[in-house]
Amino acid sequence: MALNPHVADLTDRIRQRSRVGREAYLAQIREAASATPHRCDVSCANLAHTFAAAGADQAALREGRQPNLGIVTAYNDMLSAHQPLGAYPAWIKAAARAAGATAQVAGGVPAMCDGITQGQPGMELSLFSRDVIAMATAVALSHNVFDAVLCLGVCDKIVPGLLIGALQFGHLPAVFVPGGPMPSGIPNEEKAKVRQRAAAGQASREELLAAEAASYSAPGTCTFYGTANSNQMLMEVMGLHLPGSAFVPTGSPLREALTRQAATRAVALVAGGPDYTPLGLVVDERALVNGMVGLLATGGSTNHTLHLVAIARAAGIRIDWSDFDELSAHVPLLARVYPNGSADVNAFHAAGGMGFLIRELLDLGLLHEDVLTVAGPGLRSYTQAPELRAGELRWRESPVLSGDEGILRSAARPFAPDGGLRLLTGNLGRSIIKVAAVKPEHRRLVAPARVFEGQEALQAAYRAGELTGDLVAVVRFQGPRANGMPELHQLTPPLANLQDHGFKVALVTDGRMSGASGRVPAAIHVSPEALAGGPLAKIRDGDLIELDAERGRLEVKVDPAEWALRPAAPPPGGGRTHGSGRELFGLFRAHATEAEAGATAFGPDFDGSRP
Structure with a gap:
């Protein structure tokens, strides 16, 4: 299918306006790739520190002949979305060994929950936590002993922060590994009605808490289509996940198999091999336009009018709200997931999910198919869905018909002609x-x-x-x-x-x-x-x-x-600048860009074009 002319024209304009910044960014990652020391070329003291605690992997790390994967994780066991990530490093290390490589947890990043801090002073740290996460990712990778990166994160600011940080090491391949949604609880509309009744003084605290607990009841990502699940959609449509992995439920055998396969795939992407796929080349103008299209076609989180701008700038690319607005006029709404409908992401996944959505958008010419992804060249493989056959991970074509047209529709029968x-x-x-x-x-x-x-x-x-x-x-x-x-x-x-x-x-x-x-x-x-x-x-x-x-x-x-x-x-x-750690964020507030520039503390020239 030929690319939609509006999408093609906008992509070209983004490329032209970003030329200086993008060229500077690409020069930066080329220099990093050529200057990166091999682990065995660093001093003995440097090297010894990298394997002192590596146990069975000591010999491999000491010899430095095998790829070494760095794991950057947002694990904590207080937040339901990130608690499942605790098991991932062991799976990743085992899969890396089987693929002739090693893996180490390079560092952790904070993961705060807006659902917990809503209406509290801590909420005023939330947006800037994205920039903290980006910096923490950079600190983790600054040890400069990794050949590829696995980013483990799910929720609102975590995934954008991980991506912004990893893009500063864009010469390395990076695979993003999702956690998966929790089981569906009470219907979101029912929960919303209880919240409205509580606001009107018609429902007790006990009734409200019971409704909330019935909605958020198990490990995994919250099931409404907020920023966390919009993150997962974006990573998939931008080619940074394994195909079909965004909404596979947490705790399932398929989720474990996909996590292990992410490590196997990362090994295949390292420099020196035929499939070398640096992150900085995956995230280009086409991938960012694909992300915007996916966001519009699914009615995703408005937070990404900030985050995608900041991600783009981290890769030397400039986008703005006019780009979102222009695309919205040409991208139909193909999904209705709460709060834009009554269904949750589990129902969306069961109806055909990302594979169905991406096929519809590709066939309509609204997505760039000729992109680089962690699954290989081209986005068409993302029309497939993973499954286990006799314990082996395989991919099959996603259904050609929606399993529920009240949730997910074809381009021939959209919910709305524009992205909303x-x-x-x-x-x-x-x-x-x-x-x-x-x-x-x-x-x-x-x-x-x-x-x-x-x-x-x-x-x-x-x-x-x-x-x-x-x-x-x-x-x-x-x-x-x-x-x-x-x-x-x-x-x-x-x-x-x-x-x-x-x-x-x-x-x-x-x-x-x-x-x-x-x-x-x-x-x-x-x-x-x-x-x-x-x-x-x-x-x-x-x-x-x-x-x-x-x-x-x-x-x-x-x-x-x-x-x-x-x-x-x-x-x-x-006293809005004090308490709950707000004192520590004065520098962020003082240097924050306006919202349309990403609301980032990294400054207005964070796009590679600075001297």
Whole structure:
């Protein structure tokens, strides 16, 4: 199938605008590949440290004749998604030995859970944890004794952080190894209803906790289609997973077999062999466009309008929100997974999953097929699904028909003709809105602003019965420089309740809503943020705001002369930079780029083009 001309044209424009940065990045990884010392060429003291604790692998590491795989892991046993990773290093080491190689845990990276820190001070460390993870990955690999990398991680900031860090060692092959989803619990819509009732004071804490525990009940990734599962989709459609591995359940024999095969495959990709596949060549303009297309076709997490930008820059490539918006107009919505539907990722996987999705998008010409992947040249192998036959791992073609058209559809019968992600522009700046789950009648409104300096203030106003009409809730000073750009999930239940009562409601914020963005229209990531001189700081209670997702407009209806003279509100005080470790992140806040540049603390020139 010929590549869609809109996809081809956009890819070419990205390539042209990124030329300087990409050339600098590729020169960097070529230099690293040529300068990398062989383990036996380093000093004896250096070498001895690498195998002192290696046990049965001591001799192989000492001789340095076999490839050595570095494992970077986000394992901890408190978070359900990452607890399964504890078993992986032993499987990987055994598979590496069988393939004539060795493997070592190079280092660990932090893995925090936004589901635990929601509404808490720790949430203000969440986004910047991505950059910490990138740096921790670089520290792990800086020992410079590895021939390939296996990255073990799952959730929100962890996978982007691992990838950003590994890209600094882009001369090495890298295989990403997912953990798999937990078994399905109570339906997500049922859980959401309990949350709304609790927000309205109609459900007790005991009832709410019981619902949450029934939803998150076992090891594995949460099953709704938030950022964690969007990560897994992205790694697969970008060719960084083994085909079909994204949503294989945790704890299954197939999951173990795929993890072992990831190590076997990594050995085959090392320099000196015929299949040498450095990470820096896998992640190119085509792979990033494929990632954006996959995100749009599945209604994935809005967090990736930040993360994909930051990942691209780590590879010397520049993308922005206009690229997402342009692609969205040409990419149909082929999946409905909660919060954009009632099903979870287990149901999506059972309906045909990634293999079905990738085949549909390839056959429609919306994905670049001629890419480099960890499975070999070309994306077509990702239309296959793994299975065990008599204990042996094999791949078969994914079903040609969806197992459930309420969850996954062909390109001939999409849920919507576009991807449902829109760029909003106007006199309030640039922002993103996801409308995949927003009914058409709720996508446009003009209503008075009600201004809040944090989600706690909005919740208090709701509990006090102050929100009794149409409104646009403006929650500002939530950007990366202000307080680390926390997710504002706790606003969803009260705003959804107001919408259910017949009010026209929307949210406008320089904070985030993530993969939990749902049926209430939300203009998020507003840039520039209020603390950086953004127009949100000028809004006052009662100002009329127009949000029109169909036309891509976000405007305040104030006389331009009055607006120009209106002073900005000062940022709130109250010790928002202290407690729960926030003191340590002052440098990150001070140097954070705007959201459209990835909200990264690595600076605006983190794209290889810097001197």
